[in-house]
Amino acid sequence: MSPMRVTMRRTIGRLINRYSTMFIFAGFLAAAGALFAFNLSASEGSEVSLTAIWAVSASAFLPVLVALLGMDVWSGERDSGRIELLLSAPVREREYTLGKFLGVWLLALAAIAAFLFITLAAVSVFAPPLVAGLSFASFVPAMLALALQGMLWSALAVAVSALCRNSIVSAIASITLFAALPRVLWMALMEWAPQGRSVFGELPLDAHIYDMSLGLVSTGAIVGYIVFSIAALAMSSKFVFLLRLHGKGAKGQRALAVLAAALAAVLAVMVVTLAMRLGITLDLPSVSLRETRFSARTRNILAEARGEITITAFVSRKDPRFRPLSHFLRALADEATASGGARVQLRYVDPKWDLGAAGRLVRAGVAEESLVFERARRREVLPLANGYGERLCASAIMKVAMPPQRRSVYWTGGHGEVSFAQYGNWGMSDIARDLARDGYRNLSIDLAGEAQVPSDCALIVVAGPKDEFSRVEIGRLDAYLKQGGRLLVLLGAPRAGGLETMLSGWGMRPAAASLPAVRTLSGSDALVSDFGEHSISAALVGSQIVLEKPVAFMPSAAAQSADGADCIKFAPLASIGEVCVAALSERGGEAGKDLAIRPTRIVAIGDESFVMNGQLGARANANRDFFLNAVAYLSGTAAVAEEGGGGNKLVSGMDRAERARFAGVVTGGLPAVLLAVLLAFVCARRRRR
Amino acid sequence: MLEARDISFSYPGRRVLGGVSFSVAPGETVCVAGGNGAGKTTLLRILATLAVPDAGRIVFDGQDALIHQLRYRRQLGYMQEAPALYEEMTVKEYLVYRARLKGEPEKRIRRRIFEACEECGLAGIVKSPIAPLSAGQKKCVALADAVLLRPRVLLLDDFLAGMDRESRRRAGAILAAAASFSCVVATGHEIADLAAFAKRFLVLKGGTIAADIRADGIDGAEVARRVDAVLAGGCR
Numbered sequence: 016m017s018p019m020r021v022t023m024r025r026t027i028g029r030l031i032n033r034y035s036t037m038f039i040f041a042g043f044l045a046a047a048g049a050l051f052a053f054n055l056s057a058s059e060g061s062e063v064s065l066t067a068i069w070a071v072s073a074s075a076f077l078p079v080l081v082a083l084l085g086m087d088v089w090s091g092e093r094d095s096g097r098i099e100l101l102l103s104a105p106v107r108e109r110e111y112t113l114g115k116f117l118g119v120w121l122l123a124l125a126a127i128a129a130f131l132f133i134t135l136a137a138v139s140v141f142a143p144p145l146v147a148g149l150s151f152a153s154f155v156p157a158m159l160a161l162a163l164q165g166m167l168w169s170a171l172a173v174a175v176s177a178l179c180r181n182s183i184v185s186a187i188a189s190i191t192l193f194a195a196l197p198r199v200l201w202m203a204l205m206e207w208a209p210q211g212r213s214v215f216g217e218l219p220l221d222a223h224i225y226d227m228s229l230g231l232v233s234t235g236a237i238v239g240y241i242v243f244s245i246a247a248l249a250m251s252s253k254f255v256f257l258l259r260l261h262g263k264g265a266k267g268q269r270a271l272a273v274l275a276a277a278l279a280a281v282l283a284v285m286v287v288t289l290a291m292r293l294g295i296t297l298d299l300p301s302v303s304l305r306e307t308r309f310s311a312r313t314r315n316i317l318a319e320a321r322g323e324i325t326i327t328a329f330v331s332r333k334d335p336r337f338r339p340l341s342h343f344l345r346a347l348a349d350e351a352t353a354s355g356g357a358r359v360q361l362r363y364v365d366p367k368w369d370l371g372a373a374g375r376l377v378r379a380g381v382a383e384e385s386l387v388f389e390r391a392r393r394r395e396v397l398p399l400a401n402g403y404g405e406r407l408c409a410s411a412i413m414k415v416a417m418p419p420q421r422r423s424v425y426w427t428g429g430h431g432e433v434s435f436a437q438y439g440n441w442g443m444s445d446i447a448r449d450l451a452r453d454g455y456r457n458l459s460i461d462l463a464g465e466a467q468v469p470s471d472c473a474l475i476v477v478a479g480p481k482d483e484f485s486r487v488e489i490g491r492l493d494a495y496l497k498q499g500g501r502l503l504v505l506l507g508a509p510r511a512g513g514l515e516t517m518l519s520g521w522g523m524r525p526a527a528a529s530l531p532a533v534r535t536l537s538g539s540d541a542l543v544s545d546f547g548e549h550s551i552s553a554a555l556v557g558s559q560i561v562l563e564k565p566v567a568f569m570p571s572a573a574a575q576s577a578d579g580a581d582c583i584k585f586a587p588l589a590s591i592g593e594v595c596v597a598a599l600s601e602r603g604g605e606a607g608k609d610l611a612i613r614p615t616r617i618v619a620i621g622d623e624s625f626v627m628n629g630q631l632g633a634r635a636n637a638n639r640d641f642f643l644n645a646v647a648y649l650s651g652t653a654a655v656a657e658e659g660g661g662g663n664k665l666v667s668g669m670d671r672a673e674r675a676r677f678a679g680v681v682t683g684g685l686p687a688v689l690l691a692v693l694l695a696f697v698c699a700r701r702r703r704r
Numbered sequence: 705m706l707e708a709r710d711i712s713f714s715y716p717g718r719r720v721l722g723g724v725s726f727s728v729a730p731g732e733t734v735c736v737a738g739g740n741g742a743g744k745t746t747l748l749r750i751l752a753t754l755a756v757p758d759a760g761r762i763v764f765d766g767q768d769a770l771i772h773q774l775r776y777r778r779q780l781g782y783m784q785e786a787p788a789l790y791e792e793m794t795v796k797e798y799l800v801y802r803a804r805l806k807g808e809p810e811k812r813i814r815r816r817i818f819e820a821c822e823e824c825g826l827a828g829i830v831k832s833p834i835a836p837l838s839a840g841q842k843k844c845v846a847l848a849d850a851v852l853l854r855p856r857v858l859l860l861d862d863f864l865a866g867m868d869r870e871s872r873r874r875a876g877a878i879l880a881a882a883a884s885f886s887c888v889v890a891t892g893h894e895i896a897d898l899a900a901f902a903k904r905f906l907v908l909k910g911g912t913i914a915a916d917i918r919a920d921g922i923d924g925a926e927v928a929r930r931v932d933a934v935l936a937g938g939c940r
Contacts, residue, residue: 021804025790032792096788100849103752104805105777263714265756 022114041690048681082189085172160227170247246283431481440629479623480512499613507623522574566621738908781855787846896924
């Protein structure tokens with residue numbers, strides 16, 4: 016058995032055989048339990064994680080616990096004179112120091128584990144909803160954070176103890192050094208320069224606990240704790256070595272030992288500074304944050320999303336929004352994994368530090384302080400200034416990741432339509448290729464020959480018909496629309512294809528456009544830059560679409576003529592003055608609460624050549640984006656449930672009396688029971704002797 | 705062979721030892737005598753590497769003990785003037801702890817403890833806690849600790865103080881046994897008793913060795929008289 020292990024066992028054995036240690040344990044559990052009960056009560060209804068509350072409550076009293084446990088590991092030996100026995104043994108000072116450090120640290124970890132057990136037991140009895148879906152694994156990052164801080168406090172406590180001859184002095188010095196001093200200094204600093212709070216956030220010690228309890232791990236912080244602990248242990252060894260150097264002749268060696276200790280401190284500060292500068296923020300992959308609850312809509316979207324979505328938080332790590340944002344994103348990624356939907360990869364790009372990645376984002380037109388959702392060639396940017404709530408993020412994910420439920424786009428034929436299979440300026444092969452890239456199959460449909468529209472039909476495109484559709488064809492098209500069908504119509508004339516009657520029945524009436532003074536490129540076309548507030552067109556604000564001889568659309572009598580699920584809504588998507596040249600008609604959009612109802616949607620664009628190859632290739636315009644947005648909207652999942660669930664809020668469900676009982680149990684009841692058990696254990700051990 | 709060569713030591717403002725030199729052969733027991741504050745304990749602490757001399761060397765088996773401290777301490781048994789023990793432990797637990805700390809293999813620890821307890825008269829109290837033991841018994845526990853691993857250098861500081869006659873007799877026997885494999889350096893004021901097993905007395909006075917008295921064939925009272933004479937008069 017190595018001397019280090021012998022010393023560790025001796026330290027633990029000595030501590031657990033004392034009644035005072037048991038009172039220290041119980042005191043820690045009671046104090047941390049009281050703070051936990053208070054924090055839980057104060058956080059009711061807010062978006063706070065239970066693990067974070069637990070970790071912060073434990074961390075507040077951890078320094079005191081460690082200071083009291085480690086107060087006499089060396090000072091006791093010095094005070095009693097046993098130090099000479101230890102120093103005359105063939106054991107290096109660092110082995111003693113490590114052994115004593117490990118003893119104190121392990122006992123502190125045991126106290127933390129006991130606190131976890133007590134709080135989880137109490138919460139599971141008084142507030143079961145809070146622990147639903149939680150496991151011990153959820154607390155692993157929090158335990159890791161507390162273990163790291165406990166390691167640093169233990170190392171410092173051993174070092175302080177080596178400097179003191181008296182245990183009480185050692186305890187007071189330790190508590191002052193690592194419980195009071197950092198907080199007092201921080202408060203003084205914030206009082207002196209309040210703006211520092213927005214730059215640095217919270218006291219780093221608290222911030223590390225909070226971050227890590229949410230699974231957000233900074234390599235810089237971890238390296239910092241480890242390096243400072245090693246430095247403290249190195250200094251502690253030197254302090255013990257100094258105990259050999261009594262005489263006048265050892266003056267030189269004393270100076271060297273003090274210099275070595277000082278150098279260890281300086282080196283540690285330099286290494287930690289560098290580590291913090293180069294610090295990488297990681298998410299612990301295996302940690303579940305399932306206590307975060309999302310609405311049915313978000314869960315549905317995440318479950319139906321496919322592929323790999325990359326969410327990039329393009330924001331400074333010092334931004335006050337960084338932590339809650341990263342927590343939220345992690346929870347989102349967890350939920351996606353749990354739902355079996357898309358794999359969500361998270362990236363954090365600091366504009367000031369991750370220069371390569373930041374440069375790429377800026378070149379792609381992404382502004383700082385934004386969230387970027389990417390999948391394959393799709394990208395959705397969410398400026399943080401607009402908020403980053405669940406609904407917005409879910410929509411962004413839906414936009415980039417949601418595959419069409421029905422993957423085939425059927426193009427009608429036989430009426431002089433523009434062909435998707437035709438190359439050259441008058442065909443639509445380019446836009447068909449774009450659709451294929453987004454995962455659609457382009458297929459022709461002969462409505463006269465097909466008795467029914469195939470079930471895999473995402474939408475039907477009627478691209479510039481010249482000849483009229485037969486009554487049978489219109490009847491089949493109408494029947495398809497009544498079943499929640501989706502139609503995209505490109506019309507070169509109000510009566511083209513004879514579809515005007517059917518369209519009127521669905522809320523939109525094509526008409527000849529009487530255009531006011533219009534901006535034009537060639538003299539015959541019209542530039543349109545007035546877009547409606549709709550997901551198809553809103554993102555195009557600032558750009559323009561080009562239409563040749565536009566056709567106007569007006570709401571027909573059918574629009575708004577019915578209530579509930581039968582209500583048809585007309586929405587202009589692009590307008591020239593008061594004249595709407597692209598419109599959306601939707602039936603059943605409001606009734607989306609019922610998953611069984613699939614809304615009928617029609618998008619009509621008043622230009623048959625809107626996405627012809629020649630149009631797309633010759634002019635810089637947003638026609639392609641407009642068309643693809645329309646296809647995405649028409650084929651996407653719109654039948655989702657209403658925003659529901661409790662969201663990401665902490666709801667214990669305890670009333671006032673239950674809160675009081677809960678506080679009593681975690682503060683007094685369980686610690687008292689544990690104390691009684693521990694005292695009985697110590698008593699039995701002593702009596703055995 | 706243990707050698708002290710020109711050992712000097714001083715606290716700020718006070719010189720304790722000035723050029724102390726002597727050697728102890730294996731199997732030899734040397735007793736350091738002197739008045740209070742003569743530097744006996746300091747000398748033993750230096751020999752135990754618990755203090756660094758201002759000047760001089762400690763050589764053991766031809767190697768500088770202050771440079772190869774760890775190797776030297778593996779051969780060392782040291783007993784303090786006022787033994788500080790872990791009082792909450794039993795005698796056995798304490799000796800097991802000390803044996804493990806000194807790196808003794810687990811399989812030998814049991815036998816070592818049994819032998820040491822037998823020699824030191826601790827067999828009856830081996831499972832007793834240390835706290836309630838008398839001062840003499842605690843000395844015996846400390847002595848058992850010092851001789852536990854049969855060290856080649858045995859340093860005993862005022863080890864007879866507080867022991868009753870029976871314990872002194874046992875201590876003498878232990879020392880006689882230890883002297884067969886160790887260089888023994890002991891200090892104390894009980895010269896007559898020490899003369900029963902120490903064959904050589906070094907009298908410390910004024911920080912130097914004032915006399916090196918061979919006690920072969922001389923009874924304890926005579927040795928004590930000579931030591932007292934040196935301390936009183938100063939003749940070597």
